[in-house]
Amino acid sequence: MSAITTLSLRHPQGDTPIHVGAGALAACRPDLAAWIEGRTVFIVAPARVRELHGEQLEETLAAAAHRHCLEVPDGEEAKELRVAERLWAEMLTSGGKRDSRVIAFGGGSVGDLTGFVAGCFLRGVEFLQVPTTLLAQVDAAVGGKTGINQPAGKNTIGLFHHPWKVVADTELLGTLPAPEIRSGLMEVLKMGILSSPKLFTRLEDGLEDLLAGDPQALAPAVAAAIQGKIDIVERDPTEKGERRLLNLGHTLGHALETALGYRALRHGEAVAYGTLFATRLALRRGQLDPVIADRIGGLIGRFRLPELPAVATRDLIEIMARDKKARESGLSWILPRGLGECEIVADIAESEVLQALEPFLTDPFVG
Ligand code: GLY
Secondary structure, three states, X not given: OOOOEEXXXXXXXXXXXXXXXXXXXXXXXXXXXXXXXXXXXXXXXXHHHHHHHHHHHHHOOOOEOEEEEEEOOOHHHHOOHHHHHHHHHHHHHOOOOOOOEEEEEEOHHHHHHHXXXXXXXXXXXXXXEEEOOHHHHHHHXXXXXXXXXXXXXXXXXXXXOOOOEEEEEHHHHHHOOHHHHHHHHHHHHHHHHHHXXXXXXXXXXXXXXXXXXXXXHHHHHHHHHHHHXXXXXXXXXXXXXXXXXXXXXXXXXXXXXXXXXXXXXXXXXXXXXXXXXXXXXXXXXXXXXHHHHHHHHHHHHOOOOOOOOOOOHHHHHHHHHHHHHHOOOOOOEEEEEEOOEEEEEOOOOHHHHHHHHHHHHHOOOOO
């Protein structure tokens, strides 16, 4: 077993330790046993995750007085009010109390839903994040954002409720399909561009091992990406300013996901195209060294993304205009200025975006 790295996120509700590495779940067993001893524990997980990894988690829960598995759908379907209501009802009828414990066991959507359910149940009970996808380990499970969707908008209902702990066990990633690893690694690359030239170089040097999903190779990259996120979230826990940097690649990425109906591209793939576009925009504005732009484009090229499906420029512009109205802070672009340095640009004229977007949609890899 490789060494487990323990990071710590200081936030307004306290401190959250984050254990990262191959075998982190087994290494946390004594802590988990003490946390659940004599209590009622609710495990929130999709059936598929329980089938694949349930045994490993169950082994650590023997000390609980009662265990209840609450099954939820996989993906965005989990983040619905009717799912949250069902969980609250099941928790109440199964004897859930203020000292009960809740465990999120799944991808980012399961973590978002579970944190929301735990944060509202009896005005807040403790919960543990055990993310089982790379995307959730490096992003969604860290930082205390929880929530569900409304038909009018994604993540529009929610609260900041930080987990008691995050256990990012890279051995759990061994069953992920290759495109899921690629999608998660894109968020790692995002953190490299945002805050860590060292992490960016690590990706340049070892991308193939990482794409192959090797748990030992992934562990230090996951830890470095999480540390990058911790640094930003500690300075701006409730996203008043700097935390918006974490949306690098998401302005166009979200619009692509919406225009393509969340089917043609995975989240990380859409963010990859969004990051390429942000790089191109920064280059056109003379704000980025072309050598750095080439390195970013070259590295994203090595991800072998699925081809960008045909999508109308006008549709994307309209979706972004709608997003701008829906978001409290308006629509902002996160533009790279160098490796480890990005800036938030509040408003870029639609005509400028249009001029850059048309050629980009024809050939995203030529700047
Ligand atoms: N996923 C972006 C954030 O946590 O702020």
